[in-house]
Amino acid sequence: xxxxxxxxxxxxxxxVGKARFEKALAAFPHRDQVEVVHRSFELDPGRAKGDIQPVxxxxxxxYGMSEAQAQAGEDNLGTQAAxxxxxxxxxxxxxxxxxxxxxxxxLAKEHGRQGELIQLxxxxxxxxxxxxxxxxxRLVEIATTAGLDPEEVRAVLADPTAYADDVRAxxxxxxxxxxxGVPFFVLDRKYGVSGAQxxxxxxxxxxxxxxxxSPLQLLDQDGDGGDTCGPDxxxxxxxx
Amino acid sequence: xxxxxxxxxxxxxxxVGKARFEKALAAFPHRDQVEVVHRSFELDPGRAKGDIQPVxxxxxxxYGMSEAQAQAGEDNLGTQAAxxxxxxxxxxxxxxxxxxxxxxxxLAKEHGRQGELIQLxxxxxxxxxxxxxxxxxRLVEIATTAGLDPEEVRAVLADPTAYADDVRAxxxxxxxxxxxGVPFFVLDRKYGVSGAQxxxxxxxxxxxxxxxxSPLQLLDQDGDGGDTCGPDxxxxxxxx
Numbered sequence: 001x002x003x004x005x006x007x008x009x010x011x012x013x014x015x016v017g018k019a020r021f022e023k024a025l026a027a028f029p030h031r032d033q034v035e036v037v038h039r040s041f042e043l044d045p046g047r048a049k050g051d052i053q054p055v056x057x058x059x060x061x062x063y064g065m066s067e068a069q070a071q072a073g074e075d076n077l078g079t080q081a082a083x084x085x086x087x088x089x090x091x092x093x094x095x096x097x098x099x100x101x102x103x104x105x106x107l108a109k110e111h112g113r114q115g116e117l118i119q120l121x122x123x124x125x126x127x128x129x130x131x132x133x134x135x136x137x138r139l140v141e142i143a144t145t146a147g148l149d150p151e152e153v154r155a156v157l158a159d160p161t162a163y164a165d166d167v168r169a170x171x172x173x174x175x176x177x178x179x180x181g182v183p184f185f186v187l188d189r190k191y192g193v194s195g196a197q198x199x200x201x202x203x204x205x206x207x208x209x210x211x212x213x214s215p216l217q218l219l220d221q222d223g224d225g226g227d228t229c230g231p232d233x234x235x236x237x238x239x240x
Numbered sequence: 241x242x243x244x245x246x247x248x249x250x251x252x253x254x255x256v257g258k259a260r261f262e263k264a265l266a267a268f269p270h271r272d273q274v275e276v277v278h279r280s281f282e283l284d285p286g287r288a289k290g291d292i293q294p295v296x297x298x299x300x301x302x303y304g305m306s307e308a309q310a311q312a313g314e315d316n317l318g319t320q321a322a323x324x325x326x327x328x329x330x331x332x333x334x335x336x337x338x339x340x341x342x343x344x345x346x347l348a349k350e351h352g353r354q355g356e357l358i359q360l361x362x363x364x365x366x367x368x369x370x371x372x373x374x375x376x377x378r379l380v381e382i383a384t385t386a387g388l389d390p391e392e393v394r395a396v397l398a399d400p401t402a403y404a405d406d407v408r409a410x411x412x413x414x415x416x417x418x419x420x421g422v423p424f425f426v427l428d429r430k431y432g433v434s435g436a437q438x439x440x441x442x443x444x445x446x447x448x449x450x451x452x453x454s455p456l457q458l459l460d461q462d463g464d465g466g467d468t469c470g471p472d473x474x475x476x477x478x479x480x
Contacts, residue, residue, distance in 0.1 A: 216418065
């Protein structure tokens with residue numbers, strides 16, 4: 001079974017929702033047969049690479065909130081995160097483009113390190129003092145901790161086209177699947193869970209998707225099966 | 241869309257079927273959105289690592305064929321392979337355990353090199369004079385050509401438990417999906433194609449699976465959506 005999770009590193013509910021999903025997954029009896037894939041979704045795709053602002057400033061400028069409203073939202077997120085055992089720095093975080101991080105997550109996927117990298121990126125962005133947006137070397141450091149090769153990471157960061165198409169393809173697919181916001185969880189392309197729902201919702205989604213793994217519909221040219229090899233030799237079915 | 245292909249390196253129809261599938265895929269308009277994953281299936285799982293025989297001998301001993309029947313089967317496979325533009329050495333090939341190759345294919349998957357490695361293994365087994373079963377160094381050479389790190393490959397070969405569970409999990413899943421022989425193609429866990437069918441069957445399977453990508457069924461605790469971040473901020477839906 002495969003679970004795809006569309007999310008953005010700059011999305012606090014993605015950070016919280018991932019923890020809730022993982023709580024459900026850890027208790028799921030068939031967890032060893034569940035493959036998790038992280039997909040790209042930028043909340044602020046128009047933001048230029050060097051355009052960095054404090055989160056509170058961004059919230060007041062972009063959404064017309066008062067500073068108190070913006071801070072209250074951050075404080076609420078800190079409470080929700082703490083309830084999942086997650087550190088959350090509700091004051092002084094920065095906001096910026098996450099495009100490079102998504103490109104690195106695609107590199108990490110090729111090396112089987114995507115799960116490690118996304119968790120470290122969340123923790124760096126939401127819990128650590130040093131901004132993930134400061135310079136590329138911060139990302140090199142995080143990606144290296146996740147098990148990637150620093151030279152390969154630097155090469156990807158230096159080439160803005162590297163994995164760019166993969167990020168865009170994920171984003172197009174999110175739109176096709178009807179995701180307007182993130183996190184967005186998709187189980188076997190059959191069930192969707194939108195948002196940081198309680199762990200019980202993920203438990204139910206995992207169980208239902210598991211139970212309804214449908215029998216395959218076999219396609220065949222002439223109904224006699226194709227040429228296969230099996231335990232009894234490589235038989236060529238007799239054709240009419 | 242995801243296509244999973246269960247196959248064995250020792251399976252001639254897998255080699256031929258892969259070429260037919262790839263012909264269909266190359267002409268499929270949405271090919272850039274198709275992910276191909278190779279899954280393990282051993283035709284001869286009971287065979288010990290050092291137990292190597294000429295293919296013709298294996299066919300006569302294991303299936304009670306005459307030598308002429310076995311050779312005629314190989315010659316037919318050579319003809320089918322040639323029709324797909326594939327080299328096939330229908331005389332003098334060896335048969336042996338493919339377990340180590342499947343373990344390496346799982347290593348290659350983690351490095352995004354699975355497609356390269358499986359093709360090189362097929363070509364080495366079916367078209368090249370030097371046996372892939374001779375010793376581990378032949379596999380190291382092939383895996384290195386596929387882009388893997390030789391030291392990492394040697395470490396996996398030296399540890400028979402490395403990726404062994406992944407191979408077994410693939411094989412269990414093949415049985416659950418109803419595959420008795422290989423190649424076995426599964427599209428989005430919805431459509432199956434058994435055997436080296438003509439390219440047109442794969443074309444139809446790709447089109448049908450693409451067209452029937454079903455809308456997701458959204459699961460939700462109380463019908464008001466979960467907490468998400470979207471282009472309009474990280475809104476917390478009002479709960480009753």
